[in-house]
Amino acid sequence: MLEELRWKTSLSATALHAAYCRARAIPPADGAMGRHLDSAADALAAELDAAEWPRLAMLEYLTALASEFDNNRDLVTRAAAKLRLPRTEAEAPRVAGGVADLEAALMRAQPNLAEELAVRSGPLREQWEARGPGMLREIGRLTEEEVVPAAAEIVVTAPYAGGAGMAHVSQNRVTVEGVLFNPLPALPETVRLAWLLSQLNADLPRYVDLLPATRRPELFAMAMAPPALAAAQEVELAMCDEPTLASAFEGWRLGADLPGDAAARVWSWWSAWLDQPAAWPVAVAALDRLLAD
Known part of the structure; x- marks a missing residue:
């Protein structure tokens, strides 16, 4: 937690x-x-x-x-x-x-960027405090409690891409653009932030031992997308369905080096896991095999 x-x-x-x-x-x-x-x-x-x-x-x-x-x-x-x-x-x-x-x-x-950043971080922080903790709790419930970091830092930057962010696992930190509107209305930036934070424990031994080092960051990012959407649906911020997952893959720039059906494969994997849950590290390793086929 x-x-x-x-x-x-x-x-x-x-x-x-x-x-x-x-x-x-x-x-x-x-x-x-x-x-x-x-x-x-x-x-x-x-x-x-x-x-x-x-x-x-x-x-x-x-x-x-x-x-x-x-x-x-x-x-x-x-x-x-x-x-x-x-x-x-x-x-x-x-x-x-x-x-x-x-x-x-x-x-x-x-030249006035320092003041602008203070303004830009305010709305995102308010939106996070209203719904974010609930999303993280739901992500932990859906996957496993260990996936949610105990502590983290959010660094807000000025927009370059009009909505982007990175999870820096080794620093327990995320950077996120402080946009003043949601570039994807169906996917509020608060959902992106929950998704980024949920990736910060990807370096725990339980994941490192099962996932290939070169693919682990993107694999973990893709695996956490459906739980982030499910958590967002629970707090009434977004839908959790295949079209929304496809939008998340595009908007969050996931799976760019994979075949065009990557989002559909991840959705099938998520649906199968909901029917027969396994330990989350084992489930993510199964996703790796599915995407490699």
Whole structure:
């Protein structure tokens, strides 16, 4: 059961989240934001490539850790250590410079961003406090109590994609865009937030022992989508049915590398599991086999 939930905003995480979205070819919802940030994001990506560091993995770790560090070199060094990258002495200053340039581009584009983030986080936090705890309790009831973290942190960023978020398992933290409206009316952002938080215990031994390391993050994300929708239906926020799951896969960018029927397969798996429940780690491992066929 979630006992401690901390909220914060971060300018640096906003900038790096935008760079991560850019690296994943996610288009900016606001063309002006793209024009201001994309050049600096590309320059940072080029520095990562020059260092022969994994671009997406490094940008994800930088985003995850950004709210902890004021010094960009310390941030880059810590992210590189998390990924066990062999070289940092020469590469870290150049990458840190790319991060600084990206942050500067963001501040030129949105000089009042700190105040804006405070405004943007308010509605999401109010909506979460009204329905979120109930959703997490229901997710735990439907799957297993261990799936819900005891403590977590939410970092709200300015929108780049018009609605996006990441679960950073190793930091027990999620980043989520502070949108002022629901990009998918049938799927309120509070549901996305419950889904993200429900992924944070994916590194427990009970899951690590059964799920392949390379596929575990996305596999766990897909497995938690139906319980998140079922919990949302329980608190009257969304429907839990196959069309809504398909919308979630599209809106939450799930299964992009899988065949087009991935959402349908996950729905079939969920329906079968409801008929014959098994231990949740075993159920998620079964989903992995189903999607691999």
